[in-house]
Amino acid sequence: MTEAPVTPRPRKKGRIYSIIGSIAILAAAIFAGLFVWEMLPYWQGNRAYASIAGGAVQVDKQMLARPFVPPTAQPTATPDPSARGGYHPTPVPTLTADQIDLWRIRSTIRIDFEKLQAINPEIVGWIYSDHLPINYPILLGKDNDYYLNHLPDGTVNKLGSIFMDYRNQADFSDDTTVLYGHNMRDDSMFASLERYHTQEFFDAHPSIYIFIPGKVYRVDFFAGYVAETHDITSLYQHFESPAQRNQFIASSLARSRFVSPVKLFETDRYVSLITCDYSLADSRWIMQGKLIDLTP
Numbered sequence: 001m002t003e004a005p006v007t008p009r010p011r012k013k014g015r016i017y018s019i020i021g022s023i024a025i026l027a028a029a030i031f032a033g034l035f036v037w038e039m040l041p042y043w044q045g046n047r048a049y050a051s052i053a054g055g056a057v058q059v060d061k062q063m064l065a066r067p068f069v070p071p072t073a074q075p076t077a078t079p080d081p082s083a084r085g086g087y088h089p090t091p092v093p094t095l096t097a098d099q100i101d102l103w104r105i106r107s108t109i110r111i112d113f114e115k116l117q118a119i120n121p122e123i124v125g126w127i128y129s130d131h132l133p134i135n136y137p138i139l140l141g142k143d144n145d146y147y148l149n150h151l152p153d154g155t156v157n158k159l160g161s162i163f164m165d166y167r168n169q170a171d172f173s174d175d176t177t178v179l180y181g182h183n184m185r186d187d188s189m190f191a192s193l194e195r196y197h198t199q200e201f202f203d204a205h206p207s208i209y210i211f212i213p214g215k216v217y218r219v220d221f222f223a224g225y226v227a228e229t230h231d232i233t234s235l236y237q238h239f240e241s242p243a244q245r246n247q248f249i250a251s252s253l254a255r256s257r258f259v260s261p262v263k264l265f266e267t268d269r270y271v272s273l274i275t276c277d278y279s280l281a282d283s284r285w286i287m288q289g290k291l292i293d294l295t296p
Helices: 012-056 061-065 097-108 113-119 191-197 199-204 242-255
Strands: 057-059 076-079 087-090 109-111 123-128 135-139 162-164 176-180 207-212 215-228 270-277 283-293
Touching: 012 057, 012 113, 012 135, 061 097, 097 109, 097 215, 109 207, 113 123, 123 162, 191 199, 191 215, 191 270, 191 283, 207 283, 215 242
Parallel strands: 135 162, 176 270
Antiparallel strands: 057 109, 076 087, 123 135, 123 207, 162 176, 207 215, 215 283, 270 283
């Protein structure tokens, strides 16, 4: 008589592997979901900014890729009966460094403020760097809260906007104008300002540009430092006295991570760019610069 085959019992080790595999798949799915949830605002926000810039801002990437050659003025002649040939040549004007810089930056980027303000009339300017990923509209709201988590088109998003302190004037006419921006993980908004922690980076990239309707400004940095939130001394709109101005400058220079050759005078206006810093608890990274009007 043939014996019936004995069915082997499920191995306990196989069950353990199966459970571990299921847990691993579940953990991977949860991780993927959290990753998408975390990155979705970045994708949406950056896409919105690209759409805004694409419709109103033109950047000539070829200009950025090649060395800039300044324009050369053409000689002219004015009537002069006493001169040989009846004309007297006029001298060719020499362009200043600021005039050359204005020509270069205007050849690099063009901004249509009518289109921008059709999107949001609270867009008062544009901030641009040709060496950092900073190319954003500047908003001026009714407080310092709304644009912390709203894009220029009003969409709620954690990227927020680059915005001016609500106490400032939109034309940058205050003694100090303050601009805020988040320090985002994908290097967007004002995150790249932290690269100025070293002297070498500052030496290679000493300025940034701000545009408002009819004006082009260059901001020449003179200080960059970390400050606790209760110790932000850059929030002046108007200095009450020369002593207060001098104290503001001295404090900034003393804490700066780099040494700048920029010369400061009593008639200067300043811009402070402020973002979060993670080297200390509840601290801010502050870049301060002198406002140079390239279009007087």
